Amino acid sequence: xxxxxxxxxxxxxxxxVRLTRxxxxxxxxxxxPLILGKLEALNPGGSVKDRIALPMIxxxxxxxxxxxGGTIIEPTSGNTGHGLAIAAALRGYRCIFVMxxxxxxxxxxxxxxxxxxxxxxxxxVPPESPESYYSVAARLARDIPGAFKPDQYWNMENPRAxxxxxxxxxxxxxxxxxxxxxxxxxxxxTVSGVAHHLKRQKPEIVVxxxxxxxxxxxxxxxxxxxxxxxxxxxxxxxFDPAVxxxxxxxxxxxxxxxxxxxxxxxxILAGESxxxxxxxxxxxxxxxxxxxxxxxxxxFVVILPDGGRSYLSKLYNDExxxxxxxxxxxxxxxxxxxxLADRHRDGRxxxxxxxxxxxxxxxxxxxxxxxxxxxxxxxxxxxxNAVGGIVGSITEKGLLxxxxxxxxxVERTVGEVMDRPLxxxxxxxALDEAFAKLAAGAPALVAVEGGTPVGVVSRxxxxxxxxxxxx
Ligand SMILES: Cc1ncc(COP(=O)(O)O)c(C=O)c1O
Numbered sequence: 001x002x003x004x005x006x007x008x009x010x011x012x013x014x015x016x017v018r019l020t021r022x023x024x025x026x027x028x029x030x031x032x033p034l035i036l037g038k039l040e041a042l043n044p045g046g047s048v049k050d051r052i053a054l055p056m057i058x059x060x061x062x063x064x065x066x067x068x069g070g071t072i073i074e075p076t077s078g079n080t081g082h083g084l085a086i087a088a089a090l091r092g093y094r095c096i097f098v099m100x101x102x103x104x105x106x107x108x109x110x111x112x113x114x115x116x117x118x119x120x121x122x123x124x125v126p127p128e129s130p131e132s133y134y135s136v137a138a139r140l141a142r143d144i145p146g147a148f149k150p151d152q153y154w155n156m157e158n159p160r161a162x163x164x165x166x167x168x169x170x171x172x173x174x175x176x177x178x179x180x181x182x183x184x185x186x187x188x189x190t191v192s193g194v195a196h197h198l199k200r201q202k203p204e205i206v207v208x209x210x211x212x213x214x215x216x217x218x219x220x221x222x223x224x225x226x227x228x229x230x231x232x233x234x235x236x237x238x239f240d241p242a243v244x245x246x247x248x249x250x251x252x253x254x255x256x257x258x259x260x261x262x263x264x265x266x267x268i269l270a271g272e273s274x275x276x277x278x279x280x281x282x283x284x285x286x287x288x289x290x291x292x293x294x295x296x297x298x299x300f301v302v303i304l305p306d307g308g309r310s311y312l313s314k315l316y317n318d319e320x321x322x323x324x325x326x327x328x329x330x331x332x333x334x335x336x337x338x339x340l341a342d343r344h345r346d347g348r349x350x351x352x353x354x355x356x357x358x359x360x361x362x363x364x365x366x367x368x369x370x371x372x373x374x375x376x377x378x379x380x381x382x383x384x385n386a387v388g389g390i391v392g393s394i395t396e397k398g399l400l401x402x403x404x405x406x407x408x409x410v411e412r413t414v415g416e417v418m419d420r421p422l423x424x425x426x427x428x429x430a431l432d433e434a435f436a437k438l439a440a441g442a443p444a445l446v447a448v449e450g451g452t453p454v455g456v457v458s459r460x461x462x463x464x465x466x467x468x469x470x471x
Protein backbone atom coordinates (compact mmCIF):
# COMPACT_ATOMS: atom_id res chain seq x y z
CA UNK A 1 0.00 0.00 0.00
CA UNK A 2 1.15 3.50 -0.74
CA UNK A 3 -0.07 6.31 1.48
CA UNK A 4 1.12 9.30 3.44
CA UNK A 5 1.17 9.28 7.24
CA UNK A 6 -0.49 12.70 7.28
CA UNK A 7 -1.21 15.56 4.93
CA UNK A 8 2.03 17.21 6.11
CA UNK A 9 4.08 14.55 4.32
CA UNK A 10 2.53 15.61 1.03
CA UNK A 11 4.03 19.09 1.09
CA UNK A 12 6.58 19.84 -1.66
CA UNK A 13 7.60 17.67 -4.59
CA UNK A 14 5.51 19.88 -6.90
CA UNK A 15 5.79 19.25 -10.66
CA UNK A 16 7.17 21.46 -13.42
CA VAL A 17 4.98 22.06 -16.45
CA ARG A 18 5.94 23.65 -19.73
CA LEU A 19 4.00 26.80 -20.66
CA THR A 20 3.15 26.55 -24.34
CA ARG A 21 0.23 28.91 -24.97
CA UNK A 22 1.04 32.20 -23.23
CA UNK A 23 4.54 31.86 -24.70
CA UNK A 24 3.32 31.83 -28.32
CA UNK A 25 4.33 35.43 -28.87
CA UNK A 26 7.97 34.31 -28.49
CA UNK A 27 7.83 32.65 -31.90
CA UNK A 28 8.11 29.02 -33.02
CA UNK A 29 8.34 26.59 -30.09
CA UNK A 30 11.62 25.09 -31.31
CA UNK A 31 13.36 28.49 -31.23
CA UNK A 32 12.00 29.50 -27.82
CA PRO A 33 13.51 29.06 -24.40
CA LEU A 34 11.88 26.31 -22.37
CA ILE A 35 9.60 28.07 -19.90
CA LEU A 36 8.56 25.83 -17.02
CA GLY A 37 6.11 26.70 -14.27
CA LYS A 38 6.57 25.15 -10.82
CA LEU A 39 3.07 24.38 -9.65
CA GLU A 40 3.09 25.33 -5.98
CA ALA A 41 -0.71 25.38 -5.93
CA LEU A 42 -0.50 21.58 -5.77
CA ASN A 43 0.73 21.72 -2.18
CA PRO A 44 -1.97 20.56 0.31
CA GLY A 45 -2.76 24.13 1.46
CA GLY A 46 -2.72 25.39 -2.12
CA SER A 47 0.46 27.47 -2.08
CA VAL A 48 4.23 27.67 -1.84
CA LYS A 49 3.85 28.78 1.78
CA ASP A 50 3.01 25.26 2.99
CA ARG A 51 6.72 24.60 2.72
CA ILE A 52 7.69 27.04 5.48
CA ALA A 53 4.89 26.43 8.01
CA LEU A 54 5.95 23.14 9.56
CA PRO A 55 9.68 23.99 9.72
CA MET A 56 8.87 27.22 11.59
CA ILE A 57 6.63 25.35 14.05
CA UNK A 58 9.14 22.55 14.58
CA UNK A 59 11.98 24.99 15.20
CA UNK A 60 9.84 26.83 17.78
CA UNK A 61 9.03 23.52 19.51
CA UNK A 62 12.73 22.65 19.59
CA UNK A 63 13.61 26.05 21.02
CA UNK A 64 10.87 25.85 23.66
CA UNK A 65 9.02 28.86 22.18
CA UNK A 66 5.90 26.84 21.42
CA UNK A 67 4.49 24.38 23.92
CA UNK A 68 1.39 22.15 23.91
CA GLY A 69 -1.76 24.29 24.13
CA GLY A 70 0.10 27.33 22.71
CA THR A 71 -1.26 29.89 20.26
CA ILE A 72 0.25 30.72 16.88
CA ILE A 73 -0.19 34.36 15.86
CA GLU A 74 0.93 35.60 12.46
CA PRO A 75 0.42 38.62 10.21
CA THR A 76 -0.22 36.92 6.90
CA SER A 77 -1.91 37.53 3.59
CA GLY A 78 -3.46 34.14 3.88
CA ASN A 79 -1.23 31.60 2.22
CA THR A 80 1.20 31.24 5.12
CA GLY A 81 -1.85 31.12 7.33
CA HIS A 82 -3.21 28.12 5.46
CA GLY A 83 0.08 26.30 5.81
CA LEU A 84 0.29 27.16 9.50
CA ALA A 85 -3.39 26.31 10.07
CA ILE A 86 -2.90 22.85 8.57
CA ALA A 87 0.18 22.16 10.68
CA ALA A 88 -1.48 23.63 13.78
CA ALA A 89 -4.62 21.52 13.24
CA LEU A 90 -2.51 18.37 13.29
CA ARG A 91 -0.43 19.51 16.26
CA GLY A 92 -3.34 20.92 18.29
CA TYR A 93 -2.40 24.63 18.45
CA ARG A 94 -4.79 27.59 18.41
CA CYS A 95 -4.20 29.99 15.49
CA ILE A 96 -4.90 33.73 15.13
CA PHE A 97 -4.14 35.39 11.80
CA VAL A 98 -3.92 39.13 11.32
CA MET A 99 -4.28 40.44 7.77
CA UNK A 100 -4.83 43.55 5.70
CA UNK A 101 -8.44 44.05 4.64
CA UNK A 102 -7.51 44.08 0.91
CA UNK A 103 -7.04 40.32 1.10
CA UNK A 104 -9.75 38.33 -0.61
CA UNK A 105 -12.79 37.10 1.29
CA UNK A 106 -12.02 33.53 0.21
CA UNK A 107 -8.62 33.60 1.92
CA UNK A 108 -10.22 34.70 5.17
CA UNK A 109 -13.01 32.11 4.88
CA UNK A 110 -10.49 29.36 4.21
CA UNK A 111 -8.52 30.17 7.35
CA UNK A 112 -11.69 30.05 9.39
CA UNK A 113 -12.51 26.70 7.74
CA UNK A 114 -9.34 25.23 9.26
CA UNK A 115 -10.49 26.49 12.65
CA UNK A 116 -8.31 29.61 12.77
CA UNK A 117 -9.37 33.07 14.01
CA UNK A 118 -8.95 36.06 11.66
CA UNK A 119 -8.33 39.71 12.61
CA UNK A 120 -8.61 42.32 9.81
CA UNK A 121 -6.64 45.60 9.72
CA UNK A 122 -6.68 48.56 7.31
CA UNK A 123 -4.50 48.15 4.20
CA UNK A 124 -3.36 51.69 3.54
CA VAL A 125 -1.48 52.51 6.72
CA PRO A 126 2.33 52.47 7.14
CA PRO A 127 3.79 49.32 8.75
CA GLU A 128 4.80 51.28 11.89
CA SER A 129 1.21 52.49 12.47
CA PRO A 130 -0.41 50.84 15.55
CA GLU A 131 -3.27 49.86 13.20
CA SER A 132 -1.10 48.00 10.68
CA TYR A 133 -1.42 44.25 10.60
CA TYR A 134 2.23 43.91 11.63
CA SER A 135 1.66 46.04 14.76
CA VAL A 136 -1.61 44.37 15.70
CA ALA A 137 -0.04 40.90 15.42
CA ALA A 138 2.90 42.02 17.59
CA ARG A 139 0.51 43.37 20.25
CA LEU A 140 -1.56 40.14 20.31
CA ALA A 141 1.60 38.03 20.59
CA ARG A 142 2.70 40.13 23.58
CA ASP A 143 -0.68 40.00 25.34
CA ILE A 144 -1.74 36.36 24.86
CA PRO A 145 0.04 33.91 27.20
CA GLY A 146 1.79 31.01 25.42
CA ALA A 147 1.66 32.92 22.15
CA PHE A 148 4.27 32.31 19.49
CA LYS A 149 4.71 34.50 16.44
CA PRO A 150 6.52 32.55 13.69
CA ASP A 151 7.27 35.91 12.05
CA GLN A 152 7.75 34.69 8.51
CA TYR A 153 9.35 38.05 7.59
CA TRP A 154 12.28 37.49 9.95
CA ASN A 155 12.27 33.74 10.61
CA MET A 156 15.24 32.19 8.79
CA GLU A 157 13.48 28.81 8.76
CA ASN A 158 11.50 30.39 5.90
CA PRO A 159 14.33 30.76 3.34
CA ARG A 160 16.02 27.63 4.74
CA ALA A 161 12.91 25.56 3.92
CA UNK A 162 13.20 26.62 0.28
CA UNK A 163 16.93 26.08 0.25
CA UNK A 164 16.31 22.56 1.53
CA UNK A 165 13.28 21.61 -0.61
CA UNK A 166 12.26 23.92 -3.48
CA UNK A 167 15.81 24.61 -4.69
CA UNK A 168 16.96 20.98 -4.84
CA UNK A 169 13.68 19.93 -6.46
CA UNK A 170 14.22 22.43 -9.28
CA UNK A 171 17.85 21.40 -9.70
CA UNK A 172 16.92 17.73 -9.99
CA UNK A 173 13.83 18.26 -12.13
CA UNK A 174 15.81 20.28 -14.69
CA UNK A 175 18.83 17.98 -14.42
CA UNK A 176 20.88 21.07 -13.66
CA UNK A 177 19.95 22.70 -16.96
CA UNK A 178 18.07 25.64 -15.44
CA UNK A 179 19.50 28.96 -16.66
CA UNK A 180 16.91 31.41 -15.27
CA UNK A 181 14.92 31.38 -12.04
CA UNK A 182 11.94 33.75 -12.03
CA UNK A 183 10.20 34.42 -8.73
CA UNK A 184 8.16 37.11 -7.09
CA UNK A 185 8.94 38.07 -3.50
CA UNK A 186 6.79 38.74 -0.47
CA UNK A 187 8.93 37.72 2.47
CA UNK A 188 11.55 36.90 -0.15
CA UNK A 189 11.94 33.46 1.45
CA THR A 190 11.24 31.61 -1.79
CA VAL A 191 13.55 33.56 -4.08
CA SER A 192 16.36 33.81 -1.50
CA GLY A 193 16.31 30.15 -0.44
CA VAL A 194 15.93 28.73 -3.93
CA ALA A 195 18.55 31.07 -5.38
CA HIS A 196 21.07 30.26 -2.65
CA HIS A 197 20.81 26.57 -3.43
CA LEU A 198 20.84 26.95 -7.21
CA LYS A 199 23.68 29.48 -7.33
CA ARG A 200 25.81 27.14 -5.23
CA GLN A 201 25.34 24.53 -7.94
CA LYS A 202 25.71 26.89 -10.87
CA PRO A 203 26.73 30.50 -10.11
CA GLU A 204 25.83 31.78 -13.58
CA ILE A 205 22.10 31.12 -13.12
CA VAL A 206 20.22 34.39 -13.67
CA VAL A 207 17.74 35.16 -10.90
CA UNK A 208 14.90 37.39 -12.07
CA UNK A 209 12.83 39.11 -9.39
CA UNK A 210 9.24 39.90 -10.42
CA UNK A 211 7.83 42.79 -8.44
CA UNK A 212 4.57 44.77 -8.52
CA UNK A 213 4.75 48.48 -9.32
CA UNK A 214 4.65 50.23 -5.95
CA UNK A 215 6.93 47.77 -4.10
CA UNK A 216 10.19 48.95 -2.55
CA UNK A 217 11.90 45.58 -3.12
CA UNK A 218 12.71 46.51 -6.73
CA UNK A 219 13.44 50.11 -5.74
CA UNK A 220 10.04 51.65 -6.48
CA UNK A 221 8.41 54.20 -4.20
CA UNK A 222 5.94 52.47 -1.90
CA UNK A 223 2.34 52.97 -2.96
CA UNK A 224 -0.79 50.83 -2.85
CA UNK A 225 -1.36 48.17 -5.48
CA UNK A 226 -3.83 45.33 -5.89
CA UNK A 227 -1.65 42.27 -6.51
CA UNK A 228 -1.83 40.12 -3.38
CA UNK A 229 0.94 38.34 -1.49
CA UNK A 230 3.98 39.95 -3.11
CA UNK A 231 5.94 43.17 -3.06
CA UNK A 232 6.55 45.05 0.18
CA UNK A 233 6.83 48.49 1.69
CA UNK A 234 9.87 47.41 3.79
CA UNK A 235 12.80 45.00 3.47
CA UNK A 236 12.08 41.72 5.29
CA UNK A 237 14.97 39.99 7.06
CA UNK A 238 14.19 36.80 5.14
CA PHE A 239 14.96 38.48 1.83
CA ASP A 240 18.52 38.57 0.53
CA PRO A 241 18.52 41.31 -2.14
CA ALA A 242 21.94 40.15 -3.35
CA VAL A 243 20.46 37.03 -4.98
CA UNK A 244 18.41 38.98 -7.49
CA UNK A 245 20.37 39.68 -10.68
CA UNK A 246 17.65 41.78 -12.23
CA UNK A 247 14.15 42.97 -11.49
CA UNK A 248 11.15 43.23 -13.77
CA UNK A 249 8.45 45.53 -12.45
CA UNK A 250 4.92 44.54 -13.46
CA UNK A 251 1.72 46.60 -13.28
CA UNK A 252 -1.43 45.25 -11.63
CA UNK A 253 -3.11 45.40 -15.01
CA UNK A 254 -0.52 43.21 -16.74
CA UNK A 255 -0.27 40.80 -13.81
CA UNK A 256 -4.03 40.25 -13.58
CA UNK A 257 -4.42 39.93 -17.35
CA UNK A 258 -1.63 37.34 -17.51
CA UNK A 259 -3.04 35.35 -14.57
CA UNK A 260 -6.33 35.08 -16.46
CA UNK A 261 -4.52 34.04 -19.62
CA UNK A 262 -2.58 31.32 -17.77
CA UNK A 263 -5.89 29.94 -16.55
CA UNK A 264 -7.76 30.18 -19.84
CA UNK A 265 -4.98 29.26 -22.22
CA UNK A 266 -2.83 26.84 -20.21
CA UNK A 267 -5.62 25.40 -18.04
CA ILE A 268 -3.60 26.26 -14.92
CA LEU A 269 -5.81 28.11 -12.43
CA ALA A 270 -3.43 30.91 -11.48
CA GLY A 271 -3.20 33.56 -8.76
CA GLU A 272 -2.07 37.10 -9.40
CA SER A 273 1.55 36.58 -8.38
CA UNK A 274 1.76 33.83 -11.05
CA UNK A 275 0.78 36.50 -13.56
CA UNK A 276 3.49 38.84 -12.27
CA UNK A 277 6.15 36.13 -12.53
CA UNK A 278 5.12 34.97 -16.01
CA UNK A 279 5.08 38.55 -17.35
CA UNK A 280 8.63 38.93 -15.97
CA UNK A 281 9.72 35.61 -17.52
CA UNK A 282 8.34 36.59 -20.94
CA UNK A 283 10.03 40.00 -20.71
CA UNK A 284 13.42 38.42 -20.10
CA UNK A 285 12.84 35.68 -22.71
CA UNK A 286 11.94 38.32 -25.29
CA UNK A 287 15.14 40.23 -24.53
CA UNK A 288 17.15 37.05 -24.82
CA UNK A 289 15.64 36.30 -28.23
CA UNK A 290 16.27 39.88 -29.40
CA UNK A 291 19.90 39.77 -28.26
CA UNK A 292 20.60 36.85 -30.57
CA UNK A 293 21.90 34.75 -27.66
CA UNK A 294 21.24 31.02 -27.78
CA UNK A 295 17.71 31.47 -26.43
CA UNK A 296 16.78 27.93 -27.40
CA UNK A 297 19.22 26.57 -24.83
CA UNK A 298 17.72 28.63 -22.01
CA UNK A 299 15.62 26.89 -19.37
CA PHE A 300 13.43 29.21 -17.30
CA VAL A 301 11.80 27.99 -14.11
CA VAL A 302 9.01 30.29 -12.99
CA ILE A 303 7.63 29.82 -9.51
CA LEU A 304 3.82 29.81 -9.70
CA PRO A 305 3.13 30.44 -5.98
CA ASP A 306 -0.58 29.70 -5.70
CA GLY A 307 -3.80 28.92 -7.56
CA GLY A 308 -6.86 30.94 -8.43
CA ARG A 309 -9.44 29.58 -6.01
CA SER A 310 -8.60 32.27 -3.49
CA TYR A 311 -9.36 34.99 -6.02
CA LEU A 312 -12.73 34.02 -7.49
CA SER A 313 -14.39 37.17 -6.12
CA LYS A 314 -11.65 39.49 -7.44
CA LEU A 315 -9.26 38.40 -10.18
CA TYR A 316 -11.88 36.05 -11.66
CA ASN A 317 -14.83 38.39 -11.19
CA ASP A 318 -15.34 40.62 -14.26
CA GLU A 319 -17.32 43.17 -12.29
CA UNK A 320 -14.61 43.60 -9.67
CA UNK A 321 -11.96 43.71 -12.40
CA UNK A 322 -13.83 46.41 -14.30
CA UNK A 323 -14.56 48.44 -11.15
CA UNK A 324 -10.83 48.45 -10.44
CA UNK A 325 -9.86 49.45 -13.97
CA UNK A 326 -8.21 46.09 -14.66
CA UNK A 327 -10.52 44.91 -17.39
CA UNK A 328 -11.37 46.99 -20.40
CA UNK A 329 -14.72 46.43 -22.12
CA UNK A 330 -14.08 44.44 -25.32
CA UNK A 331 -14.89 47.59 -27.31
CA UNK A 332 -11.97 49.46 -25.78
CA UNK A 333 -9.42 47.15 -27.32
CA UNK A 334 -11.17 46.29 -30.58
CA UNK A 335 -10.81 48.94 -33.27
CA UNK A 336 -13.23 50.03 -35.98
CA UNK A 337 -10.66 48.66 -38.44
CA UNK A 338 -11.17 45.16 -36.95
CA UNK A 339 -14.87 45.34 -37.73
CA LEU A 340 -14.24 46.51 -41.30
CA ALA A 341 -11.62 43.80 -41.88
CA ASP A 342 -14.03 41.19 -40.58
CA ARG A 343 -16.78 42.41 -42.89
CA HIS A 344 -14.51 42.54 -45.92
CA ARG A 345 -13.53 38.94 -45.30
CA ASP A 346 -17.17 38.09 -46.07
CA GLY A 347 -16.70 39.65 -49.51
CA ARG A 348 -20.32 40.75 -49.61
CA UNK A 349 -19.68 44.51 -49.82
CA UNK A 350 -17.35 46.76 -51.77
CA UNK A 351 -15.16 48.81 -49.43
CA UNK A 352 -17.36 51.86 -49.77
CA UNK A 353 -20.62 52.60 -51.56
CA UNK A 354 -21.17 56.30 -52.31
CA UNK A 355 -24.04 58.11 -54.06
CA UNK A 356 -23.38 61.31 -56.03
CA UNK A 357 -25.38 64.52 -55.66
CA UNK A 358 -26.11 64.51 -59.39
CA UNK A 359 -27.47 60.94 -59.46
CA UNK A 360 -31.19 60.33 -59.73
CA UNK A 361 -32.83 59.15 -56.50
CA UNK A 362 -34.09 56.08 -58.33
CA UNK A 363 -30.50 55.02 -59.07
CA UNK A 364 -29.53 55.49 -55.44
CA UNK A 365 -32.42 53.25 -54.40
CA UNK A 366 -30.94 50.59 -56.69
CA UNK A 367 -27.75 50.78 -54.59
CA UNK A 368 -29.74 49.89 -51.46
CA UNK A 369 -31.21 46.91 -53.24
CA UNK A 370 -28.00 45.69 -54.88
CA UNK A 371 -25.90 45.73 -51.72
CA UNK A 372 -28.55 45.09 -49.10
CA UNK A 373 -27.69 48.32 -47.31
CA UNK A 374 -29.87 51.01 -45.75
CA UNK A 375 -27.81 54.19 -45.93
CA UNK A 376 -25.29 55.72 -48.29
CA UNK A 377 -23.04 58.78 -47.90
CA UNK A 378 -23.47 61.34 -50.67
CA UNK A 379 -20.49 62.94 -52.38
CA UNK A 380 -20.64 66.11 -54.43
CA UNK A 381 -17.50 65.11 -56.24
CA UNK A 382 -18.38 63.10 -59.37
CA UNK A 383 -15.19 60.96 -59.14
CA UNK A 384 -13.22 61.42 -55.94
CA ASN A 385 -14.18 60.31 -52.47
CA ALA A 386 -12.39 62.61 -50.02
CA VAL A 387 -14.23 63.22 -46.75
CA GLY A 388 -14.48 66.89 -47.74
CA GLY A 389 -16.55 65.86 -50.75
CA ILE A 390 -19.18 64.20 -48.60
CA VAL A 391 -22.03 66.61 -48.24
CA GLY A 392 -24.94 64.48 -47.14
CA SER A 393 -26.47 61.04 -46.83
CA ILE A 394 -29.51 59.20 -47.97
CA THR A 395 -31.14 56.58 -45.85
CA GLU A 396 -33.79 54.01 -46.56
CA LYS A 397 -35.95 55.48 -43.80
CA GLY A 398 -35.58 59.13 -44.95
CA LEU A 399 -36.33 58.29 -48.58
CA LEU A 400 -39.34 56.17 -47.71
CA UNK A 401 -40.82 59.02 -45.66
CA UNK A 402 -40.49 61.40 -48.57
CA UNK A 403 -41.37 59.06 -51.43
CA UNK A 404 -44.52 58.01 -49.63
CA UNK A 405 -45.71 61.59 -49.55
CA UNK A 406 -44.40 62.51 -53.00
CA UNK A 407 -43.62 59.56 -55.34
CA UNK A 408 -42.14 61.94 -57.92
CA UNK A 409 -38.98 62.40 -55.86
CA VAL A 410 -37.46 59.28 -57.45
CA GLU A 411 -36.98 61.44 -60.55
CA ARG A 412 -35.16 64.20 -58.61
CA THR A 413 -31.44 64.29 -57.90
CA VAL A 414 -29.90 62.94 -54.73
CA GLY A 415 -28.49 66.40 -53.96
CA GLU A 416 -32.03 67.78 -53.75
CA VAL A 417 -33.42 65.27 -51.27
CA MET A 418 -30.43 64.17 -49.20
CA ASP A 419 -30.19 64.37 -45.41
CA ARG A 420 -27.26 65.58 -43.27
CA PRO A 421 -23.92 63.73 -43.61
CA LEU A 422 -23.42 60.71 -41.36
CA UNK A 423 -21.05 61.26 -38.41
CA UNK A 424 -17.50 60.03 -39.00
CA UNK A 425 -15.28 57.73 -36.95
CA UNK A 426 -11.56 57.07 -37.47
CA UNK A 427 -10.71 53.45 -38.35
CA UNK A 428 -8.11 53.51 -35.55
CA UNK A 429 -10.73 54.50 -32.96
CA ALA A 430 -11.91 52.02 -30.35
CA LEU A 431 -15.17 50.26 -31.14
CA ASP A 432 -16.47 51.89 -27.94
CA GLU A 433 -16.44 55.23 -29.76
CA ALA A 434 -18.45 53.86 -32.68
CA PHE A 435 -20.89 52.28 -30.25
CA ALA A 436 -21.35 55.57 -28.38
CA LYS A 437 -22.13 57.47 -31.60
CA LEU A 438 -24.58 54.85 -32.85
CA ALA A 439 -26.22 54.66 -29.43
CA ALA A 440 -26.63 58.45 -29.51
CA GLY A 441 -28.90 58.13 -32.55
CA ALA A 442 -26.73 58.12 -35.68
CA PRO A 443 -28.17 55.61 -38.19
CA ALA A 444 -24.63 54.74 -39.35
CA LEU A 445 -21.10 56.15 -39.32
CA VAL A 446 -18.59 56.87 -42.07
CA ALA A 447 -15.28 55.21 -41.16
CA VAL A 448 -12.39 57.45 -42.16
CA GLU A 449 -8.72 56.73 -42.67
CA GLY A 450 -6.28 59.54 -43.35
CA GLY A 451 -9.02 61.89 -44.55
CA THR A 452 -10.58 59.32 -46.89
CA PRO A 453 -13.86 57.52 -46.17
CA VAL A 454 -13.25 53.78 -46.30
CA GLY A 455 -16.55 52.27 -45.22
CA VAL A 456 -19.86 52.67 -43.49
CA VAL A 457 -20.51 51.16 -40.08
CA SER A 458 -24.20 50.57 -39.37
CA ARG A 459 -25.87 49.29 -36.21
CA UNK A 460 -26.43 45.99 -37.96
CA UNK A 461 -22.71 45.77 -38.83
CA UNK A 462 -21.86 46.20 -35.16
CA UNK A 463 -24.41 43.61 -34.10
CA UNK A 464 -23.22 41.09 -36.68
CA UNK A 465 -19.61 41.67 -35.70
CA UNK A 466 -20.37 41.09 -32.02
CA UNK A 467 -22.40 37.98 -32.83
CA UNK A 468 -19.55 36.48 -34.92
CA UNK A 469 -16.94 37.18 -32.26
CA UNK A 470 -19.04 35.35 -29.68
CA UNK A 471 -19.59 32.34 -31.94
C1 LIG B 1 0.29 34.59 -3.54
C2 LIG B 1 1.71 34.68 -3.11
N1 LIG B 1 2.66 34.71 -4.05
C3 LIG B 1 3.96 34.81 -3.71
C4 LIG B 1 4.38 34.92 -2.42
C5 LIG B 1 5.85 35.16 -2.15
O1 LIG B 1 6.51 34.21 -1.44
P1 LIG B 1 7.68 34.61 -0.46
O2 LIG B 1 7.06 35.12 0.81
O3 LIG B 1 8.42 33.34 -0.23
O4 LIG B 1 8.52 35.66 -1.08
C6 LIG B 1 3.43 34.91 -1.41
C7 LIG B 1 3.80 35.08 0.00
O5 LIG B 1 2.99 35.19 0.88
C8 LIG B 1 2.06 34.79 -1.76
O6 LIG B 1 1.09 34.77 -0.85
